[in-house]
Amino acid sequence: MAQAALPTSIEFLLPPTLRNAAGQVRTVGVEVEFAGPTAEAAVQAVRQAFGGRIVEEDPHAYRLTGSQVGDLSIELDSRMLHPAKRSGGKAGLLPRIAAWFGFAASYIVPCELVTSPVPMDRLQNVDRILEVLRGIGAKGTQDAPFYAFGLHFNPEIPRQDAATALAVLKSFVLLNPWLRREVAPDITRDLLGFAAPFPPAYVRKIAAPDYWPDMDTFIDDYLAANPTRNRDLDLLPLLHHFDARRVREALPNEKINGRPTFHYRLPDARVSDAGWSIAPEWNRWVAVERLAEDRDRLNAVGSAFLAFAGEDKSWANIVERAALQ
Template identity: 45%
Template sequence: MKTPPSSFHPLPVPDGPDGRARRVGVEIEFTGLSERAAALCLSQVLGGTVEEEDAHAFLLRGSRLGDLGVELDIRHVHPHRPDHPLPWLRPHARWLGVALRPFVPRELVTGPLDPRALPELDAVIAPLRQAGAGGRGASALGSLGLHFNIVPATLEAATVLAVLRAFLLLEARLRTQCLTSPAARWHAPPPYPAVYTARVLSPDYRPDLRELCDDYVRSNPTRHRALDLLPLFLHLFPERVVPRISGKAKPRAVLHYRLPVAHVGAPGWSLAPDWNRWVEVEQLAADPERLAAALCDGSA
């Protein structure tokens, strides 16, 4: 049964400091359906014009949800992009993608959306599945990601710290609720280190934004966290972060919530439960008295 639109809970702080609605970008991975076929399916549902970026990446321009992308989720098969890791492979990108398609998921990537548009995004999952898209969270070969990239209410240290603290207090329960299979638990980003968690949850921890960045990167020089703050700190302080990390990370002024739980192939699957779990984090972060009490007793 399809999840009704009303099941998407609103953010407790819906607008940014400029008075405009906060935005969220969504990434959904799936298997089975080709990148081209998925983009054409989306155009039939949402309108817009399909453009080919390369043999394994397609753009849907001007849809009702703005511009969307569908691509094979591996950099090696996109020869014209500046972050291609092995330039000598560029001439072979088309055939490499064909060979990897049975093993590498496709990814649907939205632009920044008003959260009120999430029900319409949710509604495209059934047509994709009917067209041949599949996937049920995770398998022995890897996970299928569902990622939310949420614009913070503000970029002030107090706001970012409150969200991080709320997430740390709720993380164990969130993992239990959303990682419901052994494969999902295996592929999930590991929890934050215990020493770092204890430091951040100490009521005496009052960093400014640079100190918060330095402490985070020192303990988490990786994007493999369920709440990945590297994109945010790369955006704010590239000179402090770039020399201290390795691997793929893009600067973005967002809170990157990473889950290995996309189930496009499961009838009735919805984005709503995982979105609402994120909203629960923000609700705690936006309630200073409740958050302070949780810090004192160690639970939320």
């Protein structure tokens, strides 16, 4: 069984709070979209490199369990092509037709790699998987003229309370112009409705140093301003975890799976770039958590933001110092 080497030596930074309330190393799920190889070819290549057992869920969706890099799934990124999942495991929508359509759609619909929760001190394993996919011709955003592929992180929240969730959200919106300058996401993703920023009025509301509401008010305010998954930091899965009834009453038809994680959706996936690593994007997320953990500095940056009257690109230069401290 071949061993895939790390593509780069970029350091993965650790967040200021590495362990959760139970004392365990926090985890992060990683999602990477790519094109080129079929889901089956991709999972076979990963199994060849790292071992494990392949489970076929349908002709375009596979799970790999027990590998050296943990459990993961690879599938065409379209719910329509996986009727058993859509129908809760029942036969559902004409599986043979879905399978046939999936073979045709594989030329235009990307695959998605989804890892199981990875301990934050073992994220190098994701780079090892991506090196394998690159080796069999996986393509990224730079290769798709009409589509942009995303890299998503789902970091476990360090403490399950409103103040922790809000501190991270405050930090994120205050650092957002800097993040967007550094990440430089493909404009196609905004046009397709995948990673829009938060509304300016909501940003100003939550940036205020005296805005620290209780959980119910926090959730109600968020839902009123953001009744959508289309945010570069999607909090709906986390809020659903906190209060499923409240979220479902506001968004009865939205696809939301509750979990105690943030859903950071801003970066692009550039799988085919030689030596591309997820480390720089992860390290920018760590910068968000670092500012969130320093309440005095967070409130000071919020006050400075509310007093600032310039453009986003100028604020990015100003807030960069807070991000890199």
